[in-house]
Amino acid sequence: MIARELAGWALALDRVPDDVAAAATRHLLDGFGTALGALRTGAAGPAVEVARGLGGPPEAAVLGTGELLSAPAAALANGTLVHALDFDDTHAGGLVHATAVVLPAAFAVGQQTGASGREILTAAVAGYETACRVAAAAPHGFHARGLHATMVAGVFSAALIGARLLGLDAGRAANALGIAGSQAGGLLAFLGTGASTKQLHPGFASQSGIIAARLAAAGATGPETVFDGPHGVFDALSAHPADPASIVAGLGERWETTRIGIKPYAACQLSHATIGAVLDAMARERFGPGDVAGVRARVHPDSAPVVCDDSRDLTRPASPYAAKFSLPWTVAALITDGALTLETFDPASIARPEVTRLAARVRWDVAGGPGVAADAPGHVTITLGDGREVTGSVPRSEGGGDFPLGRAALLAKFTGNAGVPAADAEAFARAVETLGAQPDAAAVMRAAAGLARLTQQENG
Numbered sequence: 001m002i003a004r005e006l007a008g009w010a011l012a013l014d015r016v017p018d019d020v021a022a023a024a025t026r027h028l029l030d031g032f033g034t035a036l037g038a039l040r041t042g043a044a045g046p047a048v049e050v051a052r053g054l055g056g057p058p059e060a061a062v063l064g065t066g067e068l069l070s071a072p073a074a075a076l077a078n079g080t081l082v083h084a085l086d087f088d089d090t091h092a093g094g095l096v097h098a099t100a101v102v103l104p105a106a107f108a109v110g111q112q113t114g115a116s117g118r119e120i121l122t123a124a125v126a127g128y129e130t131a132c133r134v135a136a137a138a139p140h141g142f143h144a145r146g147l148h149a150t151m152v153a154g155v156f157s158a159a160l161i162g163a164r165l166l167g168l169d170a171g172r173a174a175n176a177l178g179i180a181g182s183q184a185g186g187l188l189a190f191l192g193t194g195a196s197t198k199q200l201h202p203g204f205a206s207q208s209g210i211i212a213a214r215l216a217a218a219g220a221t222g223p224e225t226v227f228d229g230p231h232g233v234f235d236a237l238s239a240h241p242a243d244p245a246s247i248v249a250g251l252g253e254r255w256e257t258t259r260i261g262i263k264p265y266a267a268c269q270l271s272h273a274t275i276g277a278v279l280d281a282m283a284r285e286r287f288g289p290g291d292v293a294g295v296r297a298r299v300h301p302d303s304a305p306v307v308c309d310d311s312r313d314l315t316r317p318a319s320p321y322a323a324k325f326s327l328p329w330t331v332a333a334l335i336t337d338g339a340l341t342l343e344t345f346d347p348a349s350i351a352r353p354e355v356t357r358l359a360a361r362v363r364w365d366v367a368g369g370p371g372v373a374a375d376a377p378g379h380v381t382i383t384l385g386d387g388r389e390v391t392g393s394v395p396r397s398e399g400g401g402d403f404p405l406g407r408a409a410l411l412a413k414f415t416g417n418a419g420v421p422a423a424d425a426e427a428f429a430r431a432v433e434t435l436g437a438q439p440d441a442a443a444v445m446r447a448a449a450g451l452a453r454l455t456q457q458e459n460g
Contacts, residue, residue, distance in 0.1 A: 001224040002244055007173035009251045010126035010160045021436060023258045024125050026407075027089050029414060029432045030262050031082045031099035032063065032448055037342065037417030038084035039064045040455050046196070047080035047203055060108035061445045064452030071108040072207045072214075075158070078104035079203030083150075085342065086198070086324050087266040087417065091259060092374035092400055094135025094149055095269065098260055100202030101154030102127040102161065105209055109165040110441050117438030123164045125257055131157035132256035133247045134227070139372050140302040141238030143188065151186030151201035152237055158209020159216075166217055178222020179212040181233045192312050194319030261374075261400035262410060265340045267324045270303035272397035273378030274327055278334055281382050281392025289336045289354060294383045295362045297327065302373035304366050315359040320345040328362035329355065331380075342416070375400060419455045 016024075038044045048062060056070025062077045069077070082088050083100035091098055102124050110120035135142070135153035142149040159180035163173035186201040216222065226232050227244045234242035265275055274297045299308055307327040308314070315332075317323035323330070323345050332355045333344050343349065369376055379393040399405050405413070415425040431438075431447045438444070 001174070002227040002247055003177040003224045004170060004174040005248045006130065006251075007160065007163065007177060008170040009248065010130065011164055011168070011170055011173055013122055013126050013252075016122055016125050017255065020125060020255045020257050021121060023255075023260070024121060024128060025433050025435055026262065026410060027099045027128070027257075027260055028103055028124065028435070029429055030089055030410060031103040032428070032432065033414035033417040034083070034085055034088045035063045035078060035081035036448065036451055036455070037087065037419070038081045039452055040419050041085070041342070043084035044077070044080040044199060047200060048077045051077035059112040061111065061449070063445075064448050066445070066449035071112040072210045075104040075108040075206035075210055076203040078108065079206040080199050083202045084199045085266055085417075086268065086321065087263055087342070089260050089262050090269040090374060091132040091135065091256065092261060092269075092372055093139065093256070093259065094132050094153060095140060095143060095372070095374050096131050096135035096153050097150040097202060098128050098131040098154075098157070100150060101131055101157050101205045101209070104203070104206040105158035105161040106165070107441050107445065108206070109162050109210060109213075111445070113165050114440060115165050116440060117435040119165065120441055121436045123161045126164055127157040127161040128257040128260065129251070129255070130160050132260065134233075136256070137244055137246050138234055138238040138240055138242035141234070141240035141242060143302070143306065144239035145237055146188050147237055148186035148188055148198060148201045151205045152184040152233065154202055154205030155180040155184050155209045155212070158206045159212040160209075162210045162213030163216065166213055168213065168217055172216045174224050175220065175222045176213040176216035178224055178226045179215050179220060180209050181222065181226035183208040183212065184233055184237060190321070191306065191309060191325055194317060194322030196321065198321065259400075261397070262405045262413075264399050264405060264409070264413070266342055266345060267330045267340060268307050269374050269397070270300070270307050271327045271330050272399070273376055273394060274299065274331060274380060275334060275340065275378070276394035276397055277378035277380040277392040278331055278382070279392070280394055281380055281390045282335070282338070284392065285390045287382070287384055287390070289332070289358050291384050292335060292358060292361065292382060293385050295331055295335075296381045296383075297331065297362065297364045298367045298379040299327065299364045300373040300376040301366050301368050303376070304364065308364050315356050317350050320347055320350055323350045326359070327364065328359040331362050332356075332358035418451050420451050424451060424454060
């Protein structure tokens with residue numbers, strides 16, 4: 001059974017290759033940054049408030065606050081914090097936000113059990129591999145069924161992280177995966193309304209996975225056929241044929257952790273190739289929003305239903321979150337402002353008439369191609385008022401495995417999200433980068449709380 005094989009590999013994982021460990025710490029650093037950004041802007045307030053109400057024994061900290069809650073409650077808050085700005089990383093093959101589930105589970109259970117930094121980092125790598133591989137076994141299959149792959153695959157990741165850090169054997173870890181499968185879900189219904197449920201999905205997944213591991217530790221059982229048997233997760237939740245065997249193919253030889261992309265823009269990953277193509281066009285010729293008569297983008301068939309769904313108003317998004325899932329609005333804002341920042345998606349920003357007018361002139365053609373949607377090339381043709389056409393193209397979006405952000409760019413992103421001076425960001429980055437050599441999670445969590453206090457003082 002695939003669940004038992006995956007569990008056995010994750011529990012036996014000992015030495016993580018240096019490049020894989022380095023990739024994992026890069027993603028953890030990026031996740032801490034997006035969480036601090038959400039905390040700074042109040043983007044995940046309801047989840048943090050509810051997590052506080054759940055309380056429980058003081059096992060793990062809410063990121064940036066130092067406040068101790070039960071591990072499942074902390075994971076709910078922290079998963080929502082990491083994902084609330086939709087600025088966290090994405091694995092293109094599975095279209096899954098891995099860190100938003102991995103970081104909360106690894107640090108919550110790691111703090112609960114007093115795990116070493118090395119144990120937390122190794123568990124995180126096992127979690128990264130699980131989330132990415134489960135989602136990529138049915139490329140875009142969960143999204144096509146109307147489900148968020150991050151929650152579907154993420155719950156397995158958190159369950160395996162919990163199982164490893166709690167010291168479960170392979171049988172009980174496989175049970176944890178089976179139990180987790182009954183908690184997989186996450187509706188994409190937010191796309192039509194701009195509701196905040198998508199922000200909550202990683203928090204749900206991380207919390208539910210930890211509870212699944214606890215249930216297995218207590219003797220509850222789950223179907224080991226959760227991946228490869230009838231009525232398993234792919235039968236029930238994927239609209240496309242799946243390849244469950246790929247979940248365990250090449251474990252320990254092919255590392256999906258190194259293939260996760262770090263977002264340079266706080267918009268849906270499926271728009272990033274088009275964003276890159278527009279930036280390429282803007283670099284070729286100077287023009288402003290008033291010069292643009294029309295924009296035509298080439299969009300992957302799996303991207304169009306998510307970011308070009310014209311059953312909703314793509315020119316006047318219902319919320320900042322809805323704006324991030326409107327390719328026409330995002331392109332119009334980029335041309336208008338010359339860049340995309342967190343402030344681009346402020347509530348006051350999305351109602352700007354000049355952006356709305358330009359968004360109405362953005363059109364798209366659905367065109368297939370090799371590879372998955374999140375790793376597809378981008379191409380745009382921008383027609384100017386005098387009839388001239390400016391084209392832009394990129395082979396794939398920036399920040400992915402083939403075009404990773406350099407450390408300076410990653411640190412600049414972290415600094416902007418956290419809202420702290422560069423020297424403080426650098427010190428925190430070093431703490432995360434040396435996680436594997438630290439005795440426990442305490443130093444990193446204290447440093448995160450210190451950055452949050454610094455931000456409050458500067459904004460005070």
